[in-house]
Amino acid sequence: MIEVRDLRREFRISEKAGFLRRAHRTVAAVDGVSFDVAAGEAVGYVGPNGAGKSTTIKMLTGILVPTSGTVRVSGVDPSRQRKELARRIGVVFGQRSQLWWDLPLADSFELLKAIYRVSGPDFAKRLAECADLLELGPFLTTPVRQLSLGQRMRGEVTAALLHAPDLLVLDEPTIGLDLESKERLREFLAELNTRRGTTLLLTTHDLDDIQRLCPRLVVIDHGTVLADGPLADLSAEVSPERVLVVDLDVAVEPLADLPGVVSVRTELGGRRQHLAFRRDVTTAAALIAAVAARAEVHDLSVVEPEIDDVVRTLYARRHADRSVGNVGVPHDSR
Amino acid sequence: MAEAIYPRILHARLRGQLSYRASFLLDCLAQAVAQGGEVVVILVLFNRVTALGGFSVDEVLLVYALASTAFGLSDLFAGQLNALPAYIREGTFDVLLLRPLGTLPQVMVSDLPLKRIGRVFTGLVVLGYALPHNDVVWTPWSVGLLVVTPVAGSVIFSGIWVVACSVCFWLVDGQELANTVTYGSNTFTSYPISVYSGWLRRLMAFVVPGAFVAYYPALALLDKPDPLGGPGWLGWVGPVVAVLVAGLAGLVWKTAVRHYRGTGS
Amino acid sequence: MVAGTATNVVFGLLRVAVLLAALGSTASGRIAGYDVAATVTYVWLGQGLLAFVVLWGDSALANRIRSGDVVVDLYRPWDLQTALLAEDLGRAAYCAVTRLVPPVVVGALLFPFRWPAPERWPVFVVSAVLAVLVSFGMRFLVNASTFWLLDNRGVVALHGVGTGILCGLNVPLDFFPEWARFALWFTPMPAIMQSPIDVFIGHGSLWLVVGHQVFWAAALFGVGKVVLARAVRKVVVQGG
Incomplete structure (x- = not known):
C-alpha cells in the first residue's frame, strides 16, 4: 500500500x-x-x-x-x-x-x-x-x-x-x-x-x-x-525486562537469586516483591512457578513497560549512541 | 459530470451568504460606490476641461464603463486569489492539493462574495449612460463586440490576477505587490491610454495588456481613429489576447504550485 | 513597507498622468491655480500622506470590541481614547519616515516639484499632525460604532468611500465645482489630506486652513469622548 x-x-x-x-x-x-x-x-x-x-x-x-x-x-x-x-x-x-x-x-x-x-x-x-x-x-x-x-x-x-x-x-x-x-x-x-x-x-x-x-x-x-x-x-528490544509483582502471604527475603531475575524491590516488609526479569532468560510462567516453590503466592501481576518509556528510551539511546549509528534496527518487511 | 462540480461548489457558497441579507445589500452598495469613485474623478475633471487625451467626457465614460464591467466580472472569481496568502499560511492550500481537482479553479470558487456584483453593477450603469450618449453605429458586429468585450476583458484581468498573485508562493508579503498590479490595472484601464505616456503606457497597456480591455474595443465601437496611430483591427483582437493571457497565466500558476510543492527552486 | 511604497508609487504615476493630461488640454496649462509643479507635488504628497494619516483599514478597536477584549482596556487606569491617540501618533511618526517620505522623494526626483518656502515647513508639520488627529477622530468614531452595531461594515464602507473621494486624495478639492467645495469645508474631510497639501504647496489662506483643522480635531475628539462614555455605561450595564 x-x-x-x-x-x-x-x-x-x-x-x-x-x-x-x-x-x-x-x-x-x-x-x-x-x-x-x-x-x-x-x-x-x-x-x-x-x-x-x-x-x-x-x-x-x-x-x-x-x-x-x-x-x-x-x-x-x-x-x-x-x-x-x-x-x-x-x-x-x-x-x-x-x-x-x-x-x-x-x-x-x-x-x-x-x-x-x-x-x-x-x-x-x-x-x-x-x-x-x-x-x-x-x-x-x-x-x-x-x-x-x-x-x-x-x-x-x-x-x-x-x-x-x-x-x-x-x-x-x-x-x-x-x-x-x-x-x-x-x-x-x-x-x-x-x-x-x-x-x-x-x-x-x-x-x-x-x-x-x-x-x-x-x-x-x-x-x-x-x-x-x-x-x-x-x-522487548528497548527494555527487555518485565516486572512480576507478587503478593506473598508471609514476608520472605528478597528473591534475587531466582533464575532470570535482575533486580528486586520489596514493599510491605517483603510481603510484596517487584521482580524484574529478563524475558530472554526466563518466562513469566517459569518464574511464577519458582516463586511459588519458595512461598505461598497470594496475588500476582506482570507489568509491561509503558510505551512512552519505550519511545523515550529509544530517543535517549539514539542520542547517546549517535556516533555509533542506529540502535533501533530498521525492520525489513520485504 | 466533471463540469458540474464547480457550479455546485459555487451554489453552496451562495446559499451561505444570502442568510445575512441586510449587510449583504450594504456591502454590495459599498462595492458599487467604491468602484464608482473614479466616475467622480472623471466628472470633476471634465468640469474643468473639455477633453482628456483626445477623448470627450462621454467617450471616457465608455472606456471606463467597459473596463469597470470587465474588472467587476473578474473580481467575482479571480478576486478570491487575494485570499491565497491566508490559504498558504493556514494550510488550506494543502487541503486543496488533497482533492482530485485543479488548485486554481478550487481557489477561484472557494468563495464567491456576491457583494462584488456591486462593481459590475457600477460598470453596467455607466455603460447604460455612455452608450446612448456616444455615436455608436449599431451593426451585428458592434453588438457582438459590445458583448464579447467585458468577457474578454475579465479574462485578461483574471490572468493578470493569477500571474500577480502567484508571487505569493515566493514572497510572504507578495499580496500587496500583487494588488499594485491588479488594482493598478483597474485604474489604468479606466482612462484612454493616450492619457499616459512613456514606459508607463508601454508597461501597463502592452506588457500588462490593459489596452485591450477597454481602450481599443471602445475605439472600434466609436469608429474613432486611434490618436496614437494604432491600426483599427486592434479593437477586435481582445478575445485573442484573452486566450493568450489565460494560457500564460495557467503556465505561471503551474510553475508557482510546482515551486510550492518543492520541485521548483 | 517596500510593497506599500511600490503601491503608492504606481498609483502616483497613474494619478499624475491623468491630472497632467487634464492640465495639458487647457489653454493656460493650469486648473484652479494648479500648474504642473503644484499638481505633481499634490499627487506625491497625497500618496505619502495616505499611509501617514491612515485613510482606511484601522479596525483594531472594532475587533477588540467584537471579541470583548475591550473590557480589559476600559478597566485599565488610563483614558482609552488618549491611549489610542498616543499609539496612533507614535505610528504616524514612524510612518513619516517609512511611508510619507519615500513617495515624495520619488516624485521630487522624477518630476518638477514644488518645495514650500522655509517658513512654511513648521506650519506643514503642524498641519500634518492635525491631519492625523482629525483622521484618528473619525476612525475612532467609526470603530466605536461597533459598540452598538456588531456588524458595522456599512459604516466602515461609507467612511472608506467618503474619505477616498472627498478628502482630496484622487483629485484636488479645488477642481470641484464651487457649490461642492463650499459644502465640503463644512465637513472634516478636507482636513485629513487636502489641508496639509494646501499648506505645502501654498494654496489658500494658511490660518483658515489650519484653523479648520484645529476645529475638527477638537470637535471629533470631544464627540469621541462623549461616545466612549456612553459606550462604557452600556458595557457596564449590559456586561459587554
Whole structure:
C-alpha cells in the first residue's frame, strides 16, 4: 500500500545576516526514510515535534515533492499523480479542516460526493454507515463552524471516507479531543481497520492511540527512522525486562537469586516483591512457578513497560549512541 | 459530470451568504460606490476641461464603463486569489492539493462574495449612460463586440490576477505587490491610454495588456481613429489576447504550485 | 513597507498622468491655480500622506470590541481614547519616515516639484499632525460604532468611500465645482489630506486652513469622548 525508499526532503532556510543580506542553509527535514506498509496494516508513525512526521505525511499525500528518494502510495507516485492519488486515499488533518466552514455538515458531504464523483447509492450507504457508527445524526444539519471539536473531527473522518479509500492517513487525529471523543474515534478506526481492511497510517502524540490502534510502530527522529516493528518487539528490544509483582502471604527475603531475575524491590516488609526479569532468560510462567516453590503466592501481576518509556528510551539511546549509528534496527518487511 | 462540480461548489457558497441579507445589500452598495469613485474623478475633471487625451467626457465614460464591467466580472472569481496568502499560511492550500481537482479553479470558487456584483453593477450603469450618449453605429458586429468585450476583458484581468498573485508562493508579503498590479490595472484601464505616456503606457497597456480591455474595443465601437496611430483591427483582437493571457497565466500558476510543492527552486 | 511604497508609487504615476493630461488640454496649462509643479507635488504628497494619516483599514478597536477584549482596556487606569491617540501618533511618526517620505522623494526626483518656502515647513508639520488627529477622530468614531452595531461594515464602507473621494486624495478639492467645495469645508474631510497639501504647496489662506483643522480635531475628539462614555455605561450595564 505504501512503499517509501530513501526518502529525503530538504528545506532552504533563509536567515537575516545583516541589513538586507540573507544567508541560506539547507536543512533535511526527512533524511533517508524507508518503510513499507502492507494493505490492511495499521501503522503508527511517531516521533517528537520537528522529527519529520508531517513532512513525510505531506510527501505521502502528494502535497510536497521529495527532494530525492521514491514514494509509491496505493500504486501511484504521489508527486506526479496527485489527482489520481486523491481518489484512492483519504486524509484527515487534525488541525486543518477540509469541510466548508459556513455550510452544514451534510452540505459539505454533498460537495465531496460531487468532487470525488461518488455515485448516489454508494454515497448514501457510506454516509449512513459513518453517521450510524460516529453518531453524526444530531448535528448533520449544523454549520461546521458551530460544531465542537469532537463533532467536527467525526465529520472530518466521514468526509475522508466517502469515496471509500483503501488507505486512510491521519495526522494527529485526536489532538485536542476530550477523552470520550478520543475513545469513540479510536473504536471507529479500529473497526474500520479490522472489519473493512482499510489501511491506516497515523501520526500522533497520544500513545493511547498507538496502543489501541497500531500493532506496528515506525519511530522517527531527526528525519531518520529510529525503529520499526511491532509494538511488543520494540518494547522487548528497548527494555527487555518485565516486572512480576507478587503478593506473598508471609514476608520472605528478597528473591534475587531466582533464575532470570535482575533486580528486586520489596514493599510491605517483603510481603510484596517487584521482580524484574529478563524475558530472554526466563518466562513469566517459569518464574511464577519458582516463586511459588519458595512461598505461598497470594496475588500476582506482570507489568509491561509503558510505551512512552519505550519511545523515550529509544530517543535517549539514539542520542547517546549517535556516533555509533542506529540502535533501533530498521525492520525489513520485504 | 466533471463540469458540474464547480457550479455546485459555487451554489453552496451562495446559499451561505444570502442568510445575512441586510449587510449583504450594504456591502454590495459599498462595492458599487467604491468602484464608482473614479466616475467622480472623471466628472470633476471634465468640469474643468473639455477633453482628456483626445477623448470627450462621454467617450471616457465608455472606456471606463467597459473596463469597470470587465474588472467587476473578474473580481467575482479571480478576486478570491487575494485570499491565497491566508490559504498558504493556514494550510488550506494543502487541503486543496488533497482533492482530485485543479488548485486554481478550487481557489477561484472557494468563495464567491456576491457583494462584488456591486462593481459590475457600477460598470453596467455607466455603460447604460455612455452608450446612448456616444455615436455608436449599431451593426451585428458592434453588438457582438459590445458583448464579447467585458468577457474578454475579465479574462485578461483574471490572468493578470493569477500571474500577480502567484508571487505569493515566493514572497510572504507578495499580496500587496500583487494588488499594485491588479488594482493598478483597474485604474489604468479606466482612462484612454493616450492619457499616459512613456514606459508607463508601454508597461501597463502592452506588457500588462490593459489596452485591450477597454481602450481599443471602445475605439472600434466609436469608429474613432486611434490618436496614437494604432491600426483599427486592434479593437477586435481582445478575445485573442484573452486566450493568450489565460494560457500564460495557467503556465505561471503551474510553475508557482510546482515551486510550492518543492520541485521548483 | 517596500510593497506599500511600490503601491503608492504606481498609483502616483497613474494619478499624475491623468491630472497632467487634464492640465495639458487647457489653454493656460493650469486648473484652479494648479500648474504642473503644484499638481505633481499634490499627487506625491497625497500618496505619502495616505499611509501617514491612515485613510482606511484601522479596525483594531472594532475587533477588540467584537471579541470583548475591550473590557480589559476600559478597566485599565488610563483614558482609552488618549491611549489610542498616543499609539496612533507614535505610528504616524514612524510612518513619516517609512511611508510619507519615500513617495515624495520619488516624485521630487522624477518630476518638477514644488518645495514650500522655509517658513512654511513648521506650519506643514503642524498641519500634518492635525491631519492625523482629525483622521484618528473619525476612525475612532467609526470603530466605536461597533459598540452598538456588531456588524458595522456599512459604516466602515461609507467612511472608506467618503474619505477616498472627498478628502482630496484622487483629485484636488479645488477642481470641484464651487457649490461642492463650499459644502465640503463644512465637513472634516478636507482636513485629513487636502489641508496639509494646501499648506505645502501654498494654496489658500494658511490660518483658515489650519484653523479648520484645529476645529475638527477638537470637535471629533470631544464627540469621541462623549461616545466612549456612553459606550462604557452600556458595557457596564449590559456586561459587554
